[in-house]
Amino acid sequence: MPRGPRLDAPGTLHHIMVRGIERRRIFESYRDREDFLDRLGRIVKEGQASCLAWVLIPNHAHILVRTGPVPLSKMMRRLLTGYAVSFNLRRQRSGHLFQNRYRSIVCEEDPYLLELVRYIHLNAIRTGLVKDIGGLDRYRWSGHSVLMGTVSRPWQERDEILSYFGKKERVARRRYRQFVLEGIGLGKRGELSTGRENKDVRKASGKGLGKGDSRILGGASFLKEVLAGAERLTQEQMQLRTKRVDVERILDFIERELGVTREEIIGGGRRREISAARSAFCYVCLRLGLTGRQLSEALRISPAGVHLASVRGEVFVEENTEFEKSLTNYLNNLTTSP
Numbered sequence: 001m002p003r004g005p006r007l008d009a010p011g012t013l014h015h016i017m018v019r020g021i022e023r024r025r026i027f028e029s030y031r032d033r034e035d036f037l038d039r040l041g042r043i044v045k046e047g048q049a050s051c052l053a054w055v056l057i058p059n060h061a062h063i064l065v066r067t068g069p070v071p072l073s074k075m076m077r078r079l080l081t082g083y084a085v086s087f088n089l090r091r092q093r094s095g096h097l098f099q100n101r102y103r104s105i106v107c108e109e110d111p112y113l114l115e116l117v118r119y120i121h122l123n124a125i126r127t128g129l130v131k132d133i134g135g136l137d138r139y140r141w142s143g144h145s146v147l148m149g150t151v152s153r154p155w156q157e158r159d160e161i162l163s164y165f166g167k168k169e170r171v172a173r174r175r176y177r178q179f180v181l182e183g184i185g186l187g188k189r190g191e192l193s194t195g196r197e198n199k200d201v202r203k204a205s206g207k208g209l210g211k212g213d214s215r216i217l218g219g220a221s222f223l224k225e226v227l228a229g230a231e232r233l234t235q236e237q238m239q240l241r242t243k244r245v246d247v248e249r250i251l252d253f254i255e256r257e258l259g260v261t262r263e264e265i266i267g268g269g270r271r272r273e274i275s276a277a278r279s280a281f282c283y284v285c286l287r288l289g290l291t292g293r294q295l296s297e298a299l300r301i302s303p304a305g306v307h308l309a310s311v312r313g314e315v316f317v318e319e320n321t322e323f324e325k326s327l328t329n330y331l332n333n334l335t336t337s338p
Helices: 030-046 072-091 109-126 133-138 143-147 159-163 169-186 199-205 220-241 247-258 262-267 272-287 292-299 303-319 321-336
Strands: 013-019 050-057 060-066 103-107
Touching: 013 072, 013 109, 030 050, 030 060, 030 072, 050 109, 050 143, 050 159, 060 109, 072 303, 103 109, 109 133, 109 143, 109 169, 133 143, 133 169, 143 169, 159 169, 247 262, 247 272, 247 292, 247 321, 262 272, 262 292, 272 292, 272 303, 272 321, 292 303, 303 321
Parallel strands: none
Antiparallel strands: 013 060, 013 103, 050 060
16 A cells, blocks of 8 residues: 655644664664764754654654654654664664654644653653653653753753643643653553544544544544645645656756756766765755656666765755755746746
8 A cells, every 4th residue: 555645834743753674773872872862953953843752762763843844854864864874884784774764643732742742751661661750750862851851952842841731840840740650551552653543532522533544643623634735735746747847857957057967967977066966966856756766767876876865965955055046946937837
């Protein structure tokens, strides 16, 4: 069954799950964990997003993020690709680190925000990494310790969560801790990680979802709102794809803007300016709906190589404002031209 498209918009709450391939460890050392969190912190800040909860387990991670203007897919691509490359270099290994693409569930904030914060942080107890709430208070690899004030992570949103439990920080921490403690006896709460609406919430609201959507956690009106937004985004993307943009036209654009010939881009030259142009070419092509297979054949590199080049191209575009302006105009012309 094909995977559904990502659902996202500024201000959307996402429960993100990242797993190691074949359930292998993705965190093996203190350095691994700090590297992942440093990257997460930078990307959250640069993306103007809010990280509300998180936990690192040896073979997976949970993150609760409210996105800003930067799409979640863009943030996660930078986080996971950068971390995987760094992890592999440290261990002189190659190959995939993560299991497929990350999983994300769009969540309705009321009534799920605090439930998700508690659920995510309690994973450290459920998986046996710590024995009890006291151990969780001091567990360095969970956002709970940040809320309790035992570990500092300036990029994590503390004040918003604590504000639900009181105006004075000391009181709020005590009440928040009690809230988490009470959650231990509630079990796994599978709906918080599968996207299926909680039965009690459905009964109370009278707004069942029928079969529902595994990408969404919330009531019927929330479901309709999210899907309507996704449909609008899909229509905009289709406008670009139906313009019959081909490899030759994109090569013309890159050649004109960056001063590197198409022969150099396709020929595999390794000079810095050629590599940058090839990466930008891959990024623009994928953004316009061309497939990794098409680019793989055109450039005579593997699909994985195309993906890595696209990630580098995205960074190149962000760091070169003049080219980014030209690219924006190019894409707008494609959308508006007949």
